[in-house]
Amino acid sequence: MSRTVNVGIIGSGGMGARHASNLTYMVAASEVTAIMDVDAARAEKIAARCGGARIYSDAERLIAAPEVEAVVIAAPNRFHAKLTKACIDAGKPVLCEKPLATGGAEAREVIEAEASGGRRLVQVGLMRQFDPAHVAVKRISDSGAQGNALVFRSVHINPSSDGSPSLGDVITGSLIHDIHSARWMMGDEIVRVHTSYIPFSADTPDSARYVMVQLEFAGGALGGLECNADSGYGYEIEVSITGETGVVHSSPLQSPVVRHSNASGQWVEEDWLQRFNEAYVLEAQAWVQSVLDGEAAGPSAWDGYVSMLVADACIESGLQFRPQAVKLPERPAIYR
Ligand SMILES: NC(=O)c1ccc[n+]([C@@H]2O[C@H](COP(=O)([O-])OP(=O)(O)OC[C@H]3O[C@@H](n4cnc5c(N)ncnc54)[C@H](O)[C@@H]3O)[C@@H](O)[C@H]2O)c1
Numbered sequence: 352m353s354r355t356v357n358v359g360i361i362g363s364g365g366m367g368a369r370h371a372s373n374l375t376y377m378v379a380a381s382e383v384t385a386i387m388d389v390d391a392a393r394a395e396k397i398a399a400r401c402g403g404a405r406i407y408s409d410a411e412r413l414i415a416a417p418e419v420e421a422v423v424i425a426a427p428n429r430f431h432a433k434l435t436k437a438c439i440d441a442g443k444p445v446l447c448e449k450p451l452a453t454g455g456a457e458a459r460e461v462i463e464a465e466a467s468g469g470r471r472l473v474q475v476g477l478m479r480q481f482d483p484a485h486v487a488v489k490r491i492s493d494s495g496a497q498g499n500a501l502v503f504r505s506v507h508i509n510p511s512s513d514g515s516p517s518l519g520d521v522i523t524g525s526l527i528h529d530i531h532s533a534r535w536m537m538g539d540e541i542v543r544v545h546t547s548y549i550p551f552s553a554d555t556p557d558s559a560r561y562v563m564v565q566l567e568f569a570g571g572a573l574g575g576l577e578c579n580a581d582s583g584y585g586y587e588i589e590v591s592i593t594g595e596t597g598v599v600h601s602s603p604l605q606s607p608v609v610r611h612s613n614a615s616g617q618w619v620e621e622d623w624l625q626r627f628n629e630a631y632v633l634e635a636q637a638w639v640q641s642v643l644d645g646e647a648a649g650p651s652a653w654d655g656y657v658s659m660l661v662a663d664a665c666i667e668s669g670l671q672f673r674p675q676a677v678k679l680p681e682r683p684a685i686y687r
Contacts, residue, residue, distance in 0.1 A: 356642045359385035359419035361410045361434060362426030363397040366448055366476075369624055370423045373635040375401040381639045387413040388426075410434055414441050421642045424448055428523065432457040435652070439464045439472055444642045446634075448476040450527050451655030455663045458656040459680075466683035471647035474638050475655035477531040479588075481637060482630035484601040488590055489536045491599045498595025503537050503566070503574040505529040506603070508587040510622055512580045515551040515558035518669045521580045522546075522662045526562065529576045530665070531650065531658045532590055533566060541574070541661050543567040543676050546669035551581075557670070564665050565674075585619030586626050653686035 358374050360367050363386050374381045387407035388394035398404040407413040410430070414422055414437050421444040424434045432452035438445035439461070451473075452458035465473055479485045492500050507529050516524070534541060545565040551558040560581055566574030591600030605626065606618040620626040634649070641648040661677050668675035 353380065354643060356381045356639050357384040357418055357420045358423060359413045359416060360423045360425060361387045361413060362424065363388040363394045367425035368397050369631055370425055370635060371397050371401050373632050377632045378635050378639050380643060384418045385413050385416055411437055414438055414443060429453055432461050435461050435473055436464045439468055444472050444647060446474045446476060446638045450523050450659055451475050451652060452659055455660040458659040462652045462656050462683065465652050466685050469685065471651060471685055473652040474647055474649040475652060477528060477650040477654060478627060478630045478634040479528055479532045480535055480650055481633035482627060485532060485590060488592060488599050488601050492592040492594060497597035497599065500537055500592050500594050501572055502593040503533045504591045505532055505576050506589045507578040508582045509580050510582060510586050515555050516580055517557050518548055518559040519666045521559045521562050521578055522665050526576055526578050527658050527662050530661045531654060533574050536592060537568055537572060539568040539570045539572060540679055541566050541677055542569045543674055544661065544665045544668050545674040546665045548669050586622045587619060588626060651686055653682060
């Protein structure tokens with residue numbers, strides 16, 4: 352008999368609402384049974400769209416609720432680590448949005464809690480791993496047809512920024528995805544980073560409008576990550592891997608090319624929800640399947656932790672104007 356996973360969602364803003372609709376309408380084996388948001392009206396609006404989930408005003412009570420079998424955390428970053436640990440304590444599988452925590456030390460508490468429980472319960476929302484374009488680039492590079500991978504590159508273009516984000520905001524909010532892509536697609540760890548950036552203005556030297564990070568991998572490959580925090584024109588993500596005899600890169604735009612009136616053009620996606628529409632569905636499907644299988648899959652808390660350590664090093668490098676080594680702790684057995 353088919354089984355349904357009952358999901359509780361914490362945070363019902365842009366991402367929480369997307370997860371709620373995907374889990375209700377795009378994943379056959381899941382149902383949204385509870386929603387918690389400090390903005391009760393927003394939670395009620397999203398609950399009404401998914402067939403009347405129960406509303407909670409307290410996240411810990413939602414996690415403990417009997418009608419909640421698994422949890423999605425889509426609240427602001429500062430709540431991620433604490434709520435993920437509460438899910439681990441309750442023995443409930445959790446899909447925590449990225450970043451796993453606000454810094455490496457806090458992320459370490461999560462992996463320690465999960466490792467001491469002896470089984471993986473956490474998947475982190477580093478969902479590029481489910482994006483068909485990223486998967487295709489990795490598959491071609493991994494095939495070895497282009498020899499060994501020498502260089503990873505990614506370009507991350509945001510449409511606009513909310514005010515003047517700090518270097519830390521841009522790296523932990525946006526570039527964390529590309530840090531994970533670099534580790535996952537190269538199958539190697541980042542051991543050294545060097546960050547340069549352009550602030551929004553001379554009056555806000557810690558703000559970051561454009562960020563560039565050079566990477567060194569443990570195996571000797573190099574990498575480069577770029578993020579335009581405020582392009583003013585749309586959202587684009589491009590990744591490439593250069594091998595010894597060729598290069599594979601994703602197309603920056605997914606839309607068809609239209610030629611008309613002596614002009615040729617493509618639509619630029621508005622934002623991540625549009626660009627990664629399919630990836631979010633595939634991520635939710637894989638997560639629900641892993642809950643049914645009783646075994647967490649996808650980007651792990653370890654991936655969330657190591658990405659955070661790299662992010663911390665990138666921030667430190669930018670603020671100190673010099674390269675920064677990334678020190679990797681030993682990997683607990685449950686992540687091997
Ligand atoms: N994976 C991705 O591609 C992706 C994309 C965007 C955002 N995110 C992540 O998703 C999370 C949410 O981002 P968003 O864009 O939906 O933000 P948002 O501001 O649209 O939504 C956040 C929601 O959380 C609610 N909230 C605030 N404090 C809360 C609390 N203590 N408990 C419960 N809910 C609370 C807010 O009322 C709001 O409804 C962030 O951590 C962000 O990094 C991931």
